[in-house]
Amino acid sequence: MPLLSVAIVTLNEEETLARTLASVAWAEEIIVVDSGSTDRTAEIARSFGAHVIERAWPGFAAQKNFAIDQCSGAWVLSLDADEELTPELQQEIQKLLASNPPLDAYFLKRRNYFLGKWVRHGGFYPDAKLRLFKRGAAKFAERAVHETIAFDGKTGTLSSDLIHHAYPTLTAYIEHMNRYSSLGAGVLIARGRTGRRWLAFMMNVWVVPQLMFQWNYFFRLGFLDGREGLLLHLYHASYTSWKYAKAWEQARAATAPKP
Numbered sequence: 001m002p003l004l005s006v007a008i009v010t011l012n013e014e015e016t017l018a019r020t021l022a023s024v025a026w027a028e029e030i031i032v033v034d035s036g037s038t039d040r041t042a043e044i045a046r047s048f049g050a051h052v053i054e055r056a057w058p059g060f061a062a063q064k065n066f067a068i069d070q071c072s073g074a075w076v077l078s079l080d081a082d083e084e085l086t087p088e089l090q091q092e093i094q095k096l097l098a099s100n101p102p103l104d105a106y107f108l109k110r111r112n113y114f115l116g117k118w119v120r121h122g123g124f125y126p127d128a129k130l131r132l133f134k135r136g137a138a139k140f141a142e143r144a145v146h147e148t149i150a151f152d153g154k155t156g157t158l159s160s161d162l163i164h165h166a167y168p169t170l171t172a173y174i175e176h177m178n179r180y181s182s183l184g185a186g187v188l189i190a191r192g193r194t195g196r197r198w199l200a201f202m203m204n205v206w207v208v209p210q211l212m213f214q215w216n217y218f219f220r221l222g223f224l225d226g227r228e229g230l231l232l233h234l235y236h237a238s239y240t241s242w243k244y245a246k247a248w249e250q251a252r253a254a255t256a257p258k259p
Contacts, residue, residue: 002028003097005073005135008050009063013081014039016165021048023084024077026094033067061140061147071135078131078140078149082165083110089160093132096158105133105149107157112164114173114232122222122233127164128157143187170231177239185246194251195244204244213237 004027010017011034021044024030030050034042035057045052053070057063068076075097085093089108096106109126112119119125130138130149138151167173188194195201216222217233225232 002073004075004077004093005029005031005071006077006079007031007064007067007071008033008045008079008081009060009067010034010037010041010045010081011057012037012039013041014044016082017041017044018048019165020079020081020084021045021050023086023090024079025049026090027073027077029071029073031067031070033063033070035063059142061142064140064147068135068139073135076133076135079162080164084163084165086111086161086163089158089162092158092160103154103156104137105130105151105153105155107155108132108162109157109160110164111161112166114167115170115228116168117225117228119225119229119232121224122216122220122229124222124232126161129162130155131162132158173232173235177235178242181239181242181246184243185250188244188247189250193244193247195248196251201244201248205241205248208244209237209241212240 006024006027006029008017008020008031010032014037021030025048030045030048032042032045032050032052033055034045034052035055042052042054051070053067055063055066058066064078068078077093107128108131109128112124112127114124130151133149133151137153138149140147141150167176193204195204213233213236216236217230222229222233
C-alpha cells in the first residue's frame, strides 16, 4: 500500500498543473480527477505518472471527496491545481510520514500570491489549510463555495509553506470573484439571508464590505503589500457586496409577479 497519495481535481489547468505535480512527484500515488478539460491537462497529468479519472463536475466538495476516495495511500495530501509544495515542505512531509506521525491530520501554512506578489498581510498569511491527513480521517464538508475539510480531533501545523499561485492577473481574479459571489448568493438564499428589508440591504451591500476593507487594509496592515494589497482588499470587499446583491436580486425575481 502506498504511504502517500496526492488528490487533485482539475479543469483546464495546463498553465499550472505541471508545477504542482513536479512538487509532489516523489509521492507514491497521484490521483487527478478531471471534469472535462479541453486543453492539455490530462496529458500533463499522465506525463507525471498520475492516474487520471474523468468525471462530470458535481461541485467542489463532492469532486474533492471523490478524488480522496480513489486514493489508496495510508496518508492523503489534498491539493488544488494552482498550489505547489516548497522544497522545505516536501522534506518536512517526507520526514513526518517516515516517523509514525503522532496526529491524524495536519494544517499547511499557505503563502498566497496575487499578481505575482506574496501577500504577507491583511489576514492572507499564514492562511493555514488542513490538507494532510490519514486516509478515512477527514472529508470536505458539503458547501457550494469555500469548501473546507471537516475533521474531529487533534491537529498539528507544519512549519514550511504551501505556495498558492492564486490570481496571476486581475482578469482572473475578478472572474473568480464573480463566479464565487454567484455561488455564495445561492448559499445566502438557502439561509434566508436575502436582505429584503432596506436596512439589512444597506448593511450587507454597503456597510459590511466597507468595514471589511478597512479592517483588513488598515488594522491588519494590508497596506504594507503595496498596490497589490490595495487591489486585493478592495476587490475582496466588492465580492462580499456582489454576493449579497445577487442574493437580493434573485430573491426579488423569484417573488416578482408574472407579466
